Amino acid sequence: MVVPESAKPVPKQASLGDALIPVIFLMISLAFAIVIYGDNAIGGPVQVSLFLSAIVAGLIGYKNSHSITRMSKAAVDSISSAMGAIFILFAVGALIGTWNMSGTIATMTSWGIQVLSPNWFYLTAAIICGLIALGIGSAWTVMGTIGVALIAIAGALGINEAIAAGAVISGAYFGDKMSPLSETTNLAPAIAGTDLYTHIRSMMVTTIPAILIALALFAFFGLRQDARGEIPVETAVEAIEKYYTTGIITLIPLIVVIWLAIKRTPPTLAIITGALLGGIIAVIFQTDRVIEFAQASRLDNEAEPVGNTLNLIEGVWDAMAIGYTVDTEFEGLNTLLSGGGMESMLNTIWLIMVALAFGGIMNITGFLGRLIEPLRRRAKSDRGAMGAVGTTAIGINILAADQYLAIVLTGNVYKYDFRRRGIAPQSLSRQIEDTATVTSPLIPWNSCGAYAAGVLGVETIAYFPWCFFNLINPVLSFIYAALGFQIKKIPPEAASEDSKEDATAPKETDFYGVSGQNADELPVGEKRDED
Numbered sequence: 001m002v003v004p005e006s007a008k009p010v011p012k013q014a015s016l017g018d019a020l021i022p023v024i025f026l027m028i029s030l031a032f033a034i035v036i037y038g039d040n041a042i043g044g045p046v047q048v049s050l051f052l053s054a055i056v057a058g059l060i061g062y063k064n065s066h067s068i069t070r071m072s073k074a075a076v077d078s079i080s081s082a083m084g085a086i087f088i089l090f091a092v093g094a095l096i097g098t099w100n101m102s103g104t105i106a107t108m109t110s111w112g113i114q115v116l117s118p119n120w121f122y123l124t125a126a127i128i129c130g131l132i133a134l135g136i137g138s139a140w141t142v143m144g145t146i147g148v149a150l151i152a153i154a155g156a157l158g159i160n161e162a163i164a165a166g167a168v169i170s171g172a173y174f175g176d177k178m179s180p181l182s183e184t185t186n187l188a189p190a191i192a193g194t195d196l197y198t199h200i201r202s203m204m205v206t207t208i209p210a211i212l213i214a215l216a217l218f219a220f221f222g223l224r225q226d227a228r229g230e231i232p233v234e235t236a237v238e239a240i241e242k243y244y245t246t247g248i249i250t251l252i253p254l255i256v257v258i259w260l261a262i263k264r265t266p267p268t269l270a271i272i273t274g275a276l277l278g279g280i281i282a283v284i285f286q287t288d289r290v291i292e293f294a295q296a297s298r299l300d301n302e303a304e305p306v307g308n309t310l311n312l313i314e315g316v317w318d319a320m321a322i323g324y325t326v327d328t329e330f331e332g333l334n335t336l337l338s339g340g341g342m343e344s345m346l347n348t349i350w351l352i353m354v355a356l357a358f359g360g361i362m363n364i365t366g367f368l369g370r371l372i373e374p375l376r377r378r379a380k381s382d383r384g385a386m387g388a389v390g391t392t393a394i395g396i397n398i399l400a401a402d403q404y405l406a407i408v409l410t411g412n413v414y415k416y417d418f419r420r421r422g423i424a425p426q427s428l429s430r431q432i433e434d435t436a437t438v439t440s441p442l443i444p445w446n447s448c449g450a451y452a453a454g455v456l457g458v459e460t461i462a463y464f465p466w467c468f469f470n471l472i473n474p475v476l477s478f479i480y481a482a483l484g485f486q487i488k489k490i491p492p493e494a495a496s497e498d499s500k501e502d503a504t505a506p507k508e509t510d511f512y513g514v515s516g517q518n519a520d521e522l523p524v525g526e527k528r529d530e531d
Contacts, residue, residue, distance in 0.1 A: 009065040011366075016374070018064060019367035022057035023399065026358070029053065042444055042459060043347060047354045050401075050445060054358040061365035071361050078360025079353050082402070084268070085140075085447050086352065089345040091271035092144040092455050095253075096340030097319035098278030100326065101293065103244035103286055104253050105149050106337055110240045112153035113233050118225065122163055122218035125150045126171035126469075130211070133175025136261035137182040139441075139448075142172040144271065144455045145257055151456050155336045156236050159225055165458040166466025167218050169441050174211045174469050177437055178203065181264065184407060184437045191411030192418075192429035199433075202426040205486045206434050206476045214468035239330050240337075245285040253277040279316035290315035293324060339457065348454035352401070355445040359400030363409075368399060372413055382421055386431050386481035389414050390474060393436035403440035403448055407432055424488035434477035438470045 029052060033045035058071050099105045116124055128150070133142045147168040154164035176182045180196055189199035240246065253274045260270035282290050291308060294315035318324075323341030326334045362368050372392050379388040389410060396406040410432050418428045440448035444460040453460045465471075480486050 012064040014366040014370040019370040026053040050354040074360040074364035075357040093342040093345040094320035095275035100324040102278040102282035103250040107246040108149035122167040126167040129171030130175040137179035139172035139176035162462040165463035170469035192425040194425040210473035355401030390435040406436035
């Protein structure tokens with residue numbers, strides 16, 4: 001029997017206590033997971049914590065008369081909105097596998113260890129990633145291609161891979177944040193109500209000082225290190241040249257991916273094209289290695305050998321599915337140039353799914369809105385409003401595990417307050433980007449943090465303190481807010497026009513998931529395919 005809508009109980013507004021229970025449970029369970037499992041916590045225990053926290057949030061929501069069907073749909077919709085990111089992860093896994101097989105990463109590693117000075121490596125890596133991300137507008141593409149090679153080079157040079165990952169992420173997110181091609185850079189001003197180039201100009205006051213300080217720190221730590229690789233550079237280059245056919249031809253997959261990114265090709269298509277090209281290059285130039293790998297990786301070792309053509313197809317197929325394994329006489333090179341495969345991304349995808357399910361339930365039940373509301377109400381001054389925006393964006397990044405939700409929800413909650421205060425929308429969009437966008441890779445269960453750790457092979461907790469740009473940028477934004485610096489005001493004539501729109505501003509209850517602009521109406525999932 002179908003219950004008519006009029007007979008269904010109306011969900012209650014969430015109390016602050018209700019909203020805090022799932023958050024407190026999550027914090028305690030995460031603490032236990034980290035204490036018990038240490039660095040291995042991200043391999044499953046953290047996912048269990050998030051899953052149980054989602055159940056706790058659902059139970060509290062059910063107490064408040066939210067239907068299980070509605071909350072389940074919110075969790076599924078939240079996960080569905082990340083399908084673009086999940087397919088990118090699968091594509092990157094396949095790409096790393098075939099690029100390890102084709103010699104693409106080996107060539108970049110061989111050239112890199114000969115050209116790049118260990119003492120200037122971190123600085124150089126940040127600049128390279130920043131320039132490429134600025135040109136293509138995608139931090140994810142940079143980390144999944146150039147970033148992978150730079151981490152391999154760092155390992156070969158014997159320098160700290162966690163700092164190298166911090167340099168890659170810092171450069172990638174600087175370029176992404178300042179690129180007019182980036183979707184987060186387009187989304188933030190659209191939500192706040194300003195235009196793209198006004199938004200980019202407004203970000204320069206915090207972003208440029210942050211990246212300059214970050215680059216100085218990378219130079220400082222690079223000059224202080226004592227790089228000692230597991231094997232001498234000359235020996236490593238000789239071993240790579242002996243095992244692989246190297247040269248500019250093996251870099252074709254990389255060149256094609258960057259070109260497709262510049263042409264605004266959907267990232268999954270661009271990356272999987274690079275993976276397939278890597279397989280083709282491997283078949284043509286690393287034929288013996290592909291056949292050897294295919295025969296060694298057969299699930300049924302007693303099966304009859306197949307022809308060389310099928311072995312070549314099988315080798316590429318296996319590299320895309322389970323990754324490629326190098327077998328040289330140097331264990332260090334074997335570790336650096338092995339890995340990848342779609343299978344390697346499953347743990348990361350599991351983390352993203354349970355985190356987004358938790359965020360979806362927290363959103364639809366109004367718990368996120370209830371946690372935000374005290375910050376919004378207590379912001380009595382312009383400086384307080386700017387600080388509240390940054391705190392809200394970071395909080396949503398942590399609780400909802402999604403930078404797009406952090407951008408959209410924060411912008412929607414505060415843009416009417418900013419209009420009433422006469423604060424220019426570019427100040428709001430700048431504060432959102434300074435906090436929501438750049439902190440997302442610092443949170444292990446956020447889709448961006450899970451992605452960065454998955455493709456670079458460095459845990460979030462390891463690279464966190466070395467992401468200087470991602471740490472300094474939000475700190476500067478809060479300092480500016482506290483000082484009242486660079487808080488632009490709306491001209492009087494523009495303010496009078498905006499006042500006519502205030503009649504359409506949402507009521508306070510709209511932020512509790514009960515009426516008005518509910519979480520499931522936000523256009524979050526449409527902008528998840530490229531960063």
